[in-house]
Each structure stands twice: as C-alpha cells, then as structure tokens.
Amino acid sequence: MLEMKREIIPPFANPDIIPPELREKSVPAHVAIIMDGNGRWANSRGLPRTEGHKVGELALLDTVAGAIEAGVKYLSVYAFSTENWRRSPAEVRFLMGYSRDVLRARCDQLNEWNVRVRWSGRRPRLWKSVIAELERAQELTSQNTGLTLVMNLNYGGRAEITDAAQRLAMDVAQGNLNPERIRESTFGRYLYLPDVPDVDLLIRTSGEQRLSNYLLWQCAYAEMYFATLAWPDFGRFPLWEILTEYSGRQRRFGGAREEIEKS
Ligand code: FPP
Numbered sequence: 001m002l003e004m005k006r007e008i009i010p011p012f013a014n015p016d017i018i019p020p021e022l023r024e025k026s027v028p029a030h031v032a033i034i035m036d037g038n039g040r041w042a043n044s045r046g047l048p049r050t051e052g053h054k055v056g057e058l059a060l061l062d063t064v065a066g067a068i069e070a071g072v073k074y075l076s077v078y079a080f081s082t083e084n085w086r087r088s089p090a091e092v093r094f095l096m097g098y099s100r101d102v103l104r105a106r107c108d109q110l111n112e113w114n115v116r117v118r119w120s121g122r123r124p125r126l127w128k129s130v131i132a133e134l135e136r137a138q139e140l141t142s143q144n145t146g147l148t149l150v151m152n153l154n155y156g157g158r159a160e161i162t163d164a165a166q167r168l169a170m171d172v173a174q175g176n177l178n179p180e181r182i183r184e185s186t187f188g189r190y191l192y193l194p195d196v197p198d199v200d201l202l203i204r205t206s207g208e209q210r211l212s213n214y215l216l217w218q219c220a221y222a223e224m225y226f227a228t229l230a231w232p233d234f235g236r237f238p239l240w241e242i243l244t245e246y247s248g249r250q251r252r253f254g255g256a257r258e259e260i261e262k263s
Pocket of ligand 1: 099206
C-alpha cells in the first residue's frame with residue numbers, strides 16, 4: 001500500500017524542513033492529541049479499519065518528530081481508551097497486539113530521538129505483554145531529557161479521577177491526610193502522572209468536536225483545536241500550522257483585561 005511506504009524523517013534531519021518561527025514563549029509546553037479517524041480513513045479507501053491504525057503509527061512518529069522540532073516538551077496521545085473495550089473483539093485484539101508491536105519496534109528509535117516514554121492508564125484488562133513493553137520503554141528512556149511522550153493506553157479521564165479519589169480517600173482513612181487541607185494541588189498529586197503539567201493545547205483530528213473522556217482534569221484550561229484531517233493524514237506540517245494558530249491565541253485562565261474600542 002502506497003501510504004505504508006511513507007518515510008519516517010527524524011527530527012532535524014532535513015534542513016529544508018524547518019518548524020515555523022514560533023516565539024519560544026508561545027509554544028505550548030503540553031500538547032495532547034486525540035488521534036481520531038483511523039477507521040473511517042481506511043474504510044473510505046475500501047480498506048479494513050486496521051489498515052488505518054497501521055498508517056496512524058507513521059502519523060504518530062511524524063508528529064513526534066515535528067513536536068520535537070517545534071520545542072514542545074510534553075506530547076500526550078490517546079492510543080486506547082477505557083471505552084475502546086466496547087469495540088469488536090477482533091479490533092480490540094488488533095489494537096492490543098499492535099500497541100505492543102509498535103512499542104517494541106519504535107522504542108529504540110524514540111530513544112535515539114532523546115524521547116522519554118511514559119504510560120498513563122489503568123492496569124486491569126490491559127494485556128500483560130503491552131504492560132511489559134510500556135514498562136520496558138519507560139525504563140529504557142527514563143534518563144532522556146527531550147520530549148516526554150505520554151502514551152495514554154487503557155486511559156479514561158473519569159477512571160483517572162476516580163482512581164485518584166480512591167487513593168486520596170484511603171490516605172484520609174489511614175490518617176495520612178487531613179481532609180480539611182485538601183486543595184486542588186493536593187488532588188493533583190494523586191493523578192497518574194502528577195509531575196506532567198496541564199494540557200495547553202488539545203488537538204482532535206477527523207472533525208469530531210468532543211473530549212471523549214480524555215485528560216478531563218488536565219484540560220481544564222486547554223485551548224482546543226479540531227482538525228478536519230483524519231489521523232493517518234496528520235503529521236508535523238499540520239501540527240506546525242496548528243501551533244502557529246495557537247501562538248496567536250490569548251489565554252486568560254478565567255481572568256480578563258480591558259479592551260475598550262476607540263470610536
Ligand atoms: C482512533 O481512530 C484511533 C485509535 C482508537 C487508536 C490509535 C492508534 C494508532 C494511532 C495506531 C498507532 C499507535 C499506537 C500506540 C498503537 P478510530 O478507530 O476511532 O477511527 P474512527 O473514528 O474513524 O472509527
């Protein structure tokens with residue numbers, strides 16, 4: 001298949017491909033992506049849904065390279081949600097096996113790119129072989145200082161908040177935490193990856209405009225961008241276009257400023 005032959009261009013490999021001139025302060029530290037549209041992309045070409053996921057892997061690597069080049073520090077990707085278990089057994093099997101294989105096959109490459117891989121999600125139900133690859137990737141790349149790539153696998157925002165609440169309640173019950181002193185920052189420390197900052201920019205591909213239970217706590221003040229491209233067509237260039245658009249946005253975090261128009 002033509003699309004499968006798409007070449008992976010490592011970050012900074014091609015001087016003719018350069019990221020846009022973004023002022024450093026306007027580059028979002030944390031970009032999160034809902035990689036949507038693989039199935040529709042494949043079906044519209046007369047292919048099975050799984051082919052869309054395969055091309056999606058190349059889109060992911062190109063996007064990671066583009067994020068590194070642009071100076072993004074954290075990139076979170078929604079690879080498998082706690083709701084994706086509702087898909088057909090064959091697709092779930094494919095996605096589990098494919099996640100394991102992608103991690104195994106791409107780990108060294110990501111390591112060479114100085115990427116730190118981290119997993120965020122629930123352990124129960126996730127295939128043991130997937131957990132093993134996630135842990136191997138985390139271990140191998142733990143000292144890397146470049147982009148942190150958060151793989152959200154078997155992840156759900158409500159599941160994360162529920163798990164955090166349960167662990168917090170246990171600390172209260174055991175007398176380790178005074179409930180009167182619980183602040184937002186206290187709660188944040190119980191999330192799966194408490195040291196990863198809030199999301200600055202959330203991108204969803206394929207035209208759908210919803211959050212689908214993704215990083216609910218961390219997206220409280222995220223800027224949203226809904227791209228019409230399906231995920232397999234995504235990559236560094238669309239990412240840079242979105243980053244350029246983002247750099248012109250005004251973020252107020254609930255604040256306000258005087259903007260009286262002169263007549
Ligand atoms: C959403 O498209 C995509 C997924 C549920 C899986 C994401 C997987 C990849 C990008 C493959 C490579 C990466 C890893 C980590 C294995 P969809 O199936 O919901 O498409 P649809 O909305 O058209 O049905």
